[in-house]
Amino acid sequence: MRRPFLSLIIVLAFLSSCSPRNTNPLLGEFTAPFGAPPFDKIRTEHYLPAFQEGMKQQRDAIAAIAASTEAPTFTNTLETIEASGKLLSRVNNIFQSMMSANTSDELQRIAKEVAPVLSAHADEILFNEKLFARIKTIYDGRDALGLSQEQKRLAEKTYRDFVRGGANLNAVDKAKLAEINKELSVLGLQFEENLLKEVSRFELVIDNKDDLAGLPEAAVTAAAEEAQQRGYAGKWVFTVRKPSLVPFLQYSERRDLREKIYKAYINRCDHGDDLDNKNIVLRIANLRVERARLLGYKTHADFGLEEHMAKNPAAVYEFLGKLWKPALARAGREAASFQDMIKKEGNNFKLESWDWWYYAEKVRKAQYDLDDEMLRPYFELENVRAGAFLLATKLYGITFTERTDIPKYHPEVRVYEVKEADGKHIGLLYTDYHPRDNKQGGAWCGGFREESKIAGKIETPIITNCGNFTRPAGDAPSLLNFDEVTTLFHEFGHALHGLLVETVYITTQGVATDFVELPSQIMENWATDPEFMKMYAKHYQTGEAIPDELIAKIKSSSTFNQGFATAEYLAASYLDMDWHSLTEPAQVDVNAFETQSLGRIGLIPEIVSRYRSTYFAHIFGDGGYAAGYYSYIWAEVLDADAFQAFRETSLFDRKTAQAFRTNILAAGGSEEEMALYVKFRGREPKIEPLLERRGLD
Numbered sequence: 001m002r003r004p005f006l007s008l009i010i011v012l013a014f015l016s017s018c019s020p021r022n023t024n025p026l027l028g029e030f031t032a033p034f035g036a037p038p039f040d041k042i043r044t045e046h047y048l049p050a051f052q053e054g055m056k057q058q059r060d061a062i063a064a065i066a067a068s069t070e071a072p073t074f075t076n077t078l079e080t081i082e083a084s085g086k087l088l089s090r091v092n093n094i095f096q097s098m099m100s101a102n103t104s105d106e107l108q109r110i111a112k113e114v115a116p117v118l119s120a121h122a123d124e125i126l127f128n129e130k131l132f133a134r135i136k137t138i139y140d141g142r143d144a145l146g147l148s149q150e151q152k153r154l155a156e157k158t159y160r161d162f163v164r165g166g167a168n169l170n171a172v173d174k175a176k177l178a179e180i181n182k183e184l185s186v187l188g189l190q191f192e193e194n195l196l197k198e199v200s201r202f203e204l205v206i207d208n209k210d211d212l213a214g215l216p217e218a219a220v221t222a223a224a225e226e227a228q229q230r231g232y233a234g235k236w237v238f239t240v241r242k243p244s245l246v247p248f249l250q251y252s253e254r255r256d257l258r259e260k261i262y263k264a265y266i267n268r269c270d271h272g273d274d275l276d277n278k279n280i281v282l283r284i285a286n287l288r289v290e291r292a293r294l295l296g297y298k299t300h301a302d303f304g305l306e307e308h309m310a311k312n313p314a315a316v317y318e319f320l321g322k323l324w325k326p327a328l329a330r331a332g333r334e335a336a337s338f339q340d341m342i343k344k345e346g347n348n349f350k351l352e353s354w355d356w357w358y359y360a361e362k363v364r365k366a367q368y369d370l371d372d373e374m375l376r377p378y379f380e381l382e383n384v385r386a387g388a389f390l391l392a393t394k395l396y397g398i399t400f401t402e403r404t405d406i407p408k409y410h411p412e413v414r415v416y417e418v419k420e421a422d423g424k425h426i427g428l429l430y431t432d433y434h435p436r437d438n439k440q441g442g443a444w445c446g447g448f449r450e451e452s453k454i455a456g457k458i459e460t461p462i463i464t465n466c467g468n469f470t471r472p473a474g475d476a477p478s479l480l481n482f483d484e485v486t487t488l489f490h491e492f493g494h495a496l497h498g499l500l501v502e503t504v505y506i507t508t509q510g511v512a513t514d515f516v517e518l519p520s521q522i523m524e525n526w527a528t529d530p531e532f533m534k535m536y537a538k539h540y541q542t543g544e545a546i547p548d549e550l551i552a553k554i555k556s557s558s559t560f561n562q563g564f565a566t567a568e569y570l571a572a573s574y575l576d577m578d579w580h581s582l583t584e585p586a587q588v589d590v591n592a593f594e595t596q597s598l599g600r601i602g603l604i605p606e607i608v609s610r611y612r613s614t615y616f617a618h619i620f621g622d623g624g625y626a627a628g629y630y631s632y633i634w635a636e637v638l639d640a641d642a643f644q645a646f647r648e649t650s651l652f653d654r655k656t657a658q659a660f661r662t663n664i665l666a667a668g669g670s671e672e673e674m675a676l677y678v679k680f681r682g683r684e685p686k687i688e689p690l691l692e693r694r695g696l697d
């Protein structure tokens with residue numbers, strides 16, 4: 001997932017606390033190497049006054065532009081707006097990163113205080129009529145101003161951001177919109193906070209060794225360590241965090257316990273208690289329709305998709321429809337084969353959703369003599385990370401050097417300097433790969449500073465990659481499963497996008513959500529490529545490269561369980577689209593809505609949507625993927641087709657890599673996404689490589 005840096009158009013309010021400028025490290029010059037954030041000095045109490053000062057500086061800058069008597073020009077208006085929120089972005093980027101990766105009750109409290117204020121600040125800018133008039137003048141005359149391609153794009157994007165932000169509304173509607181935005185800003189935070197607390201709350205405590213039957217040694221060791229930490233010495237604790245949950249579902253012979261932990265997972269924030277998210281989900285969905293209608297759109301999906309490659313809901317539903325039938329059919333065949341296995345074992349129960357992982361591993365073992373645990377020794381975290389770096393070196397010549405002289409926000413973080421082949425500094429990459437109680441689930445790419453070079457002032461990017469990967473346990477280092485391996489490469493792909501982008505402006509850096517997964521997902525192709533795998537997948541004890549025999553098994557089983565993977569993903573995509581296709585606020589039961597939505601597409605009961613509404617953080621948390629969860633598979637058409645370009649030449653073909661770097665990574669959002677793709681590939685993408693990869697052809 002890509003957590004976008006917050007838009008630059010955010011601004012002012014009057015917050016309570018204050019501390020002198022010279023003692024607040026967020027306000028001073030960042031003197032660590034490359035201007036890295038001074039995490040050794042930043043304390044929680046520094047954030048509020050820094051937000052306050054950041055908003056004040058932007059408000060003053062905006063007021064000066066709006067009051068200017070000079071005729072509006074690209075430089076005195078658009079470029080000045082672009083530069084106006086520098087300090088605020090800096091503070092906000094650091095704060096948001098800590099909220100996701102290293103939060104605390106105090107940070108959560110500050111977030112809830114600041115969110116509505118930032119929302120009002122942004123609206124104050126968007127609703128500034130004098131400012132908007134200047135923007136419109138430049139936008140209307142953009143073809144005659146001799147602007148560069150990127151400058152023209154900045155004029156268009158800024159104008160559209162203002163219009164979509166309500167600049168054309170009357171005063172009454174502007175006030176309504178501001179209220180909606182404020183409320184939404186807090187609801188998303190509350191959703192994520194509830195989810196974080198709910199995940200930390202559940203524990204499956206096992207005190208009888210027999211109840212561990214079937215579990216791999218590493219999972220047992222990790223569970224013993226978890227128990228120790230939670231004050232249950234001598235017992236074992238499993239949680240609904242993926243590194244604990246997945247091996248349990250795959251290998252526990254205790255069907256009743258699998259059911260228990262799986263139900264805890266799929267019912268997160270759906271217990272009718274203080275952490276229940278159902279009311280929040282409904283309120284968010286309803287506020288989004290209201291906002292869309294206020295802005296002249298039928299639904300939130302129409303509003304959101306206008307800025308995506310897909311353009312409208314009909315195109316998304318049509319696309320999902322093309323994949324749904326073959327995926328469901330394939331999943332049905334998979335379920336039948338698992339049911340056969342149950343019968344063969346002499347049982348006569350019906351396959352249920354909490355059985356899926358268990359029988360998938362059994363059948364995979366029987367059919368391909370392969371299971372997840374056989375692969376782990378070849379995927380030590382250090383080797384996989386080194387593999388991702390090696391890939392970037394082979395493609396783009398860039399290098400990664402660990403820096404130990406840069407302040408970190410947590411001891412588990414590692415910092416790397418990224419350099420061109422000739423040694424020129426590109427930026428910094430922070431990696432933070434293990435789960436913690438104060439860290440959001442999943443994996444994402446974020447950052448502390450975006451690349452930009454406004455008026456020749458070069459700012460190099462500072463990017464983060466965060467995950468929740470298997471921890472070292474006992475004497476063994478962190479050994480990843482295959483899914484974690486591809487996730488690491490995925491987030492690293494986002495990082496390369498943020499590191500290698502070369503736009504002048506930050507606004508022209510952003511790309512559509514259904515395009516942003518191209519740079520990330522294309523990396524997964526190399527991660528699983530036999531030739532490349534041999535270069536990084538080395539046994540953690542012997543150093544021996546992954547044997548050909550094992551690679552052959554991975555390859556021959558590559559479409560195994562893809563019916564399930566595709567169906568559970570598409571189900572969540574439909575659910576997302578349905579929530580955002582409301583044409584008016586609705587008073588519905590959230591679970592009934594979900595049942596109806598998934599019933600309409602005929603999802604089989606053995607499969608649960610990849611996300612249920614109450615923990616669908618992609619769309620109800622920070623909301624970046626609202627009416628956009630389909631983006632992953634949409635972009636998979638692009639990445640599968642793009643990777644073909646390497647297949648047609650060679651795996652590390654420098655010319656193809658250079659074309660990808662120039663037209664996709666460096667270009668950012670300086671042109672329409674499809675235009676960029678065509679520049680790289682010489683034509684529009686074809687869907688066939690994706691269908692083949694997923695075994696859906």
Ligand SMILES: [Zn+2]
Nearest residue numbers: 001002517520
């Ligand atoms: Zn992603």
